[in-house]
Amino acid sequence: MTWRTTLAARLPATRRARVLTAVAAVLLVLAAAVVARGSDGGAASPVRSSEQRIEVPEAPGSAARIALDTTVFWPQAGRPAPAVLLGHGFGGSKASVRSDAEELARRGYVVLTWSARGFGLSGGRIALDQPDYEVADARVLVDWLAARPEVRLDRPGDPRVGAAGVSYGGALALLLAAYDPRIDAVAPQWTWNDLAASLFPNASGGGPETGVFKKMWAGVFFSAGAGSIGGAPAPGVPEGGATASVCGRFTPEVCAIYDEVARTGRATLAAVDLMRRASPATVADRLKVPALMIQGKNDSLFPLGEADRTAQAVSRNGFPVEVAWTSGGHDGGRSQTDWVRERTAAWFDRWLMSDAGAQATEARRQGAAAGPVPAGPFLVTRFGGVDSGTRERVIRIADGPVYPGIDGTVRRELALEGGTQTVVNPPGGAPPSVSTLPGLGFLADLAELGDGLSAGALSVDMPGQSAFFTSQPLDKAVRITGGPTVRVRVSGADDMVLFAKLYDMGPSGSTVLPNRITAPVRVEGARDGREIEIRLPVIDREIDAGHRLRLVLTTTDLGFATPPAPSAFQVALASPVTLPSVPGVKLPPPSYPWWTWGLPAGAAVLAALLVATGRRKVKSRAPLAELRDVPLRIDGLTKRYKGGKLAVDDVSFQVDRGQVLGLLGPNGAGKTTTLRMLMGLIHPDEGVIRIFGHAVTPGAPVLSRLGSFVEGPGFLPHLSGRDNLDLYWQATGRPREDAHFEEALVIAGLGEALDRKVRTYSQGMRQRLAIAQAMLGLPDLLVLDEPTNGLDPPQIRAMRDVLIKYARDGRTVVVSSHLLAEVEQTCTHVVVMHRGGVVATGPVGDITGDGNTLAVGTPVPAKAVEVLEGRPGIASVVPEGEGVIVYLAGAEASEVVAELVGAGVPVDRVTAKRRLEDAFLTLIGEQS
């Protein structure tokens, strides 16, 4: 059968509409939510800006003036707004901070950007953030802001203004806040506390005078300043000439100092003095301003320790400070532009936009709220794994309420092994070991992935120049947050330079230098030995369990100027290494987009809706007690094909206990459809089938009393006949002893073939096996559809006996067939179906007739009618084909034959003509 009813045909129109509406509504809500989320990040709105050149004195007290090239970005709001001075990095210009400025302006700030003197289109020469030059320039800019009506004033001449900037611009922001009390908040990023200590670091606390020159970084910056960075030379800057060719746009003082330092590799007093003047460290006690300190973890130029010192100073002065360690830095690496902007804007919102914030700052300055305030919060950027979706490292911000400084809140000591070792400083310091180079910070990002080859390969510790001290494998993971310290004893030379590096060493021996930062140390005049404490680079790194820590002290580094004179000296550990950590800084629980829970929840609702609305409404009919002994009762059964043609049309009949009912009809009469409905396989459109009084529905429990074989066998071809019956019975869940396998197997009569796979069976074998399956458990009602198809005559005969015997035991059998003979020989009762309807029903005897009709074959039917018409005992005679039909009314067949023969009518044959066959053949005739 290929017909099928559709959803459309089965559901009443109103209900269908309701289901579809519900489904559509759910989908619409989901879609709308997705669209709403999707359209968040629209194009940024344009920001109004204006450019102007603002004149400042060329030098303190000088009448000569230079012009600064500035751009102001205006907010939307009409009323006066707080302002922000946004400085640029070294080598940049006001153009480099344009997008930052626009973003702040969108948030409601008047943002003033300018090219610092000596950069971009501004006049003047680079004086390196000197108070008398760059800082003084910025103060003029504050004056300019104070005169603008668009800028909110705290009092006449004192605008509400903050300062921010990266690196060069960040230091300027801090210095400006120190020199100009009108600054209400600062947010410097990646900048220095002490420029001298940054360029001449000495991790043993010796100060820049004995520091080790960071020659590579210093050179990069001098080149940036000396070259024509930032476009064409500004007006007023002399072009050509001997000085210009070397010093570029640096002031002669800066140029001369660099020249000397670069030659000797040692800090001069003048150099230290110049750099100290440009350092927030020098004016630490004047840093009375809320400060957001953003420092990069990948920063070998201005490491995390720089921000620490500034933060400590601000905190000591009694002003709020927030410290954030970001993933990037001067060495490069993943930028967190959006996050930094967000954080900076939030800081200014708190201390500039909010009057309460500004008043709190004012109160602190007045001394109303004196005393140090704890610094915090403390935000640390950490990497997760690579997200295969974006193919990027996942960035997470760990946070804690209090910034504890670089010594952490918890310190643990870890013993390192390695005795006294001799290290050599080769002549000229070559070949050098390598920690990092400017711009190689992306490698540090890689290194956080683990202890991969790619990340470790560029860290080189030259053998002979390096001493190694290694710990035992850690028994559990340790996160270092801060600067570890270790005490070391050195002896054997007058000028000893060492680079201390703390490696994370994996189980396989691969090593990673966290953030690729080294701590340079210079010890002078300690030929006889001295114990020093080394502050190792400030890092934030998890050292996994099973990993070791390795301290390497090496005499050279590519990035630094080391003593050209060869020397050899001894190093030995004097203490375990102290590892700071801050357990209070924790990663927030991960957050996922709304749909990670919304989508499944929506789907669950939709699924519930689909299942709930999908239930077919079945009229629940109570069992009829009076029918409980009636094996089968069908009332008004109707089923339509797809398309409307009736397959079964108002069929009603009853089968009583002990009957063998024949369901007789030509192919297509609706027999099989009726039996399928009887099995609960298809849903009747109307009418009810009751088995022992219980209405049949799909899977109705009463079906357990029904054994069926309908429309051919159904077996698992890969299993033997025996296994098929066995598993079928197990699938009914009934006790094995109820199955009566032996009786069933006798009926199947398969012999040894029973243990062969069904795949190999003939049609007849499958047929018999299927009938045996139907008889498993000896069901009270057995329904067999064309059971003798494919059987040979002896088997047909045996089957007939089986069915008769089965019913004789008090059970009931329904057999469908299109063969009259089969029904006649097997059944006690018969239902004749045609075109979906019941044509006749009753006991076989009633229907097959009582032998009162004869079919007489003769070549002369007309003569036969003539002879027999009117004879006593004969009701009527009708010619039919090559003979006549004789309806008897008392006469015997022999008398009729004698009569005909006597009259000279030849008789070919005489058979009993049955009404059933008559009716049946007529039906089939109509079919064809």
Added chain:
Amino acid sequence: MKPAATSAAPTLAHGYRPRHTLPFRVEALRQLRRRRTLVMLGLLAFLPWLLVLAFTVGGEPEREGGASLVDVATSSALNLTAFALFVSTGFLLVVAVALFCGDTVAGEASWSSLRYLLAAPVPRGRLLRVKLAVALAYSATALVLLPAMALLAGTVAFGWGPLEVPSGGELSGSAALGRMAVVVAYGMMTQLVVAALAFWLSTVTDAPLGAVGGAVGMVVVSNIVDAVTALGSWRAFLPTHWQYAWIDALQFDIEWAGMVKGSAVSLSYSLVFLALAFRHFERKDIVS
């Protein structure tokens, strides 16, 4: 034959309880000895050995630039396992799962055995639940069998050792085993959408290959659409977009976001497909 009980006919046949029809074990047995079940499981068990053979004949993979899973496949048993999963996720495991779940109802329909189960009677809802459970159990077996066999083959061929992570670093054997468990669990989660679709189609069609092919086709089409990067974030809602997110578990720092999202998407589709399967089957006229 014994006479049937006469008067006071019971409602049910003796011993029949709807909730005890078609036990899980019986359905599992019915499916187990099928040739396609055995062939598919055999193929999954054989594949790791084939990979070992290929690497043995072809020699050590060369490492060019950034390492990938294939570059480190011969480092250890765990690496071979990761590689075997990587090459099977997109198609082989999809076919296996689609086969187990797509064939289960449609196969019975094509053998005509479905109607005898339903007339036994096994209630329709129960039939679907048991069949789904068994199909999912076979799918899960497939998803466990492949890595388990890869671990065995890899241990024999390359030895036991830490998992070398392509992006750098290594995970100790015990840690990596835990990660593999995460990978397999997530694999089951992503294949759930294939299973659910195949199962639904299995109730719709009487042709087992139609159901299996339909589910595999969905994966193919989804992958094609996923390749259209212009769709941007919409791709996140494709059923197969997060298919490989388990790789996030095989790195130094396990990253859950992709797997969480992938699970959410897969679960969502699966719920709807399964609901459609039950809805359809409950209403269906069984004409096979």
